[in-house]
Amino acid sequence: MLKRELKVNLKSFIIWTVLLIGMFLVVFLVYPSIVNSNNIEMMDEMMKMFPSEMLKAFNMDLSTIDSAFGWLKTEGFIFVLLVVGCYCSILGSTILLKEESDHTIEYLNSLPITRNKIVISKVLCGLFYIVLMIFLLTIFNYIGLSFSGKFDHKQYFLLSITPIFSSIVIFFFCLLLSTFTHKNKRILGMSLGVVFISYILYTLSSLSKEVEFLKYISIFTLADIRHVILNTSINPVMIVMSVILSTLFFILALVRYNKKELL
Numbered sequence: 001m002l003k004r005e006l007k008v009n010l011k012s013f014i015i016w017t018v019l020l021i022g023m024f025l026v027v028f029l030v031y032p033s034i035v036n037s038n039n040i041e042m043m044d045e046m047m048k049m050f051p052s053e054m055l056k057a058f059n060m061d062l063s064t065i066d067s068a069f070g071w072l073k074t075e076g077f078i079f080v081l082l083v084v085g086c087y088c089s090i091l092g093s094t095i096l097l098k099e100e101s102d103h104t105i106e107y108l109n110s111l112p113i114t115r116n117k118i119v120i121s122k123v124l125c126g127l128f129y130i131v132l133m134i135f136l137l138t139i140f141n142y143i144g145l146s147f148s149g150k151f152d153h154k155q156y157f158l159l160s161i162t163p164i165f166s167s168i169v170i171f172f173f174c175l176l177l178s179t180f181t182h183k184n185k186r187i188l189g190m191s192l193g194v195v196f197i198s199y200i201l202y203t204l205s206s207l208s209k210e211v212e213f214l215k216y217i218s219i220f221t222l223a224d225i226r227h228v229i230l231n232t233s234i235n236p237v238m239i240v241m242s243v244i245l246s247t248l249f250f251i252l253a254l255v256r257y258n259k260k261e262l263l
Contacts, residue, residue, distance in 0.1 A: 001113065001117065001118070001121040002121045002124055002125060004121075005095075005121055005122055005124075005125035006125050006128065006129075009091065009095065009125055009126075009129060012087075012090075012091070013129045013132070013133065016083070016087045016133065017133050017136055017137070019083075020080070020083050020084070020133070020137055021136070021137060021140050023079070024076075024137070024140065024141055024144065025140075025144070027068065027071065027076070027144075028068060028144035028145075028147070028148060067148065067149055067151070068144065068145060068148040068149070068151075069145055069148070069149075069151035069152075069156065072141065072145075072156075072159070073159065073225075073229055077159055077162070077163070077225055078225075080137065080163050081163050081166060081167075081199070081220055081223055082195070082199060084130070084133060084134065084163050084167045085163075085166060085167055085170050085195045085198075085199070085219075085220070086192060086195050087130075087133065087167075088126075088130055088167045088168070088170045088171040088174070089170050089171070089174045089191035089192055089194060089195050090174075090188065090191060090192070091126050091129065091130070091171060091174075092126060092170065092171040092172065092173070092174030092175040092177075092178070092191065093174040093175070093177060093178045093184075093187040093188060093190070093191035094178070094184060094187070094188070095122045095125070095126055095175065095178075096118075096119065096122060096175065096178050096179065096257065097178045097181070097182070097183075097184050097187060098184065099118075100182055115257055115258050116254060116258070118257075119253065119254055119257055122175075123172075123175070123250065126171050126175075127168065127171075130164070130167050130168060130171060131164065134160065134161075134163055134164055134167070137160070138157070138160040141156075141160070142156065142157075152232070154232055155228065155229070155232045158228045158232065158233065158234055159225060159228050159229070161234065162223040162224065162225055162228060162234065163223055164242075165222040165223050165238055165239065165241075165242040166219050166220050166221075166222045166223040166242075167223075168242060168246050169219050169222060169242055169245045169246055169249070170194065170195060170198075170219055172245070172246045172249035172250050172253065173194065173219070173245075173249050174187075174191040174194065175249065175250070175253045176249045176252050176253040176256065177190055177191060177194075178191075178253075179253055179256035179257045179260055180256065194219075198218045198219045198220055199218070199220055201214040201215070201217060201218040202214075202215060202218040202220040202221060205218065205221075221238075222238045222241060222242050222245075223238070224238050
């Protein structure tokens with residue numbers, strides 16, 4: 001069952017991974033020619049024009065963008081959170097539903113397997129591809145940074161791990177959402193909405209103390225990039241919260257799927 005799931009979802013994994021790595025390939029090829037002594041001075045002057053709240057939203061108050069690693073710590077990893085988050089939302093919301101849309105659920109029901117086994121095999125497939133995507137991106141960016149100059153290796157690897165915490169929670173939450181409907185199109189919009197609304201809340205929470213509470217309802221808070229940049233360590237609270245939320249959504253998805261009337 002797991003081998004079947006890995007094969008079915010391989011194509012979309014390759015497409016998303018190639019697109020993500022391709023984007024960073026362009027950065028490593030172009031960035032050194034863009035950033036020179038003159039441009040650095042211009043960028044520093046430009047940064048002074050932006051409000052401190054806006055710089056904080058992109059971690060530019062903690063790191064400059066005068067190197068490829070500096071860009072990664074600011075805009076780069078935020079881009080990773082968004083893209084991987086979108087992939088996880090689509091994967092989580094469709095990995096169960098596609099059996100109904102493709103009318104293969106009848107075949108699965110005819111086999112001597114339980115619904116729990118179906119869900120578990122799909123979850124293992126999803127987790128495998130999520131971790132593999134982040135692992136491949138980590139290795140690729142490490143190689144690119146090695147050619148770009150000196151950088152903090154420990155901080156880089158810790159930053160590379162952080163997207164896992166938010167991505168897995170997004171995957172399980174969208175998996176749970178998919179058990180409430182039979183239509184792929186409807187759930188796709190909702191799942192992507194979860195990602196973008198969560199990102200907007202995460203960004204807004206950095207702009208003002210009055211709206212700082214919004215970070216507590218954003219999934220991207222679990223990927224605490226600022227904590228890693230400031231302390232070169234991962235916030236253990238975020239690890240615990242990710243495990244708790246993922247486990248909760250997984251159990252609820254199992255319960256809901258066992259009660260769902262399948263088409």
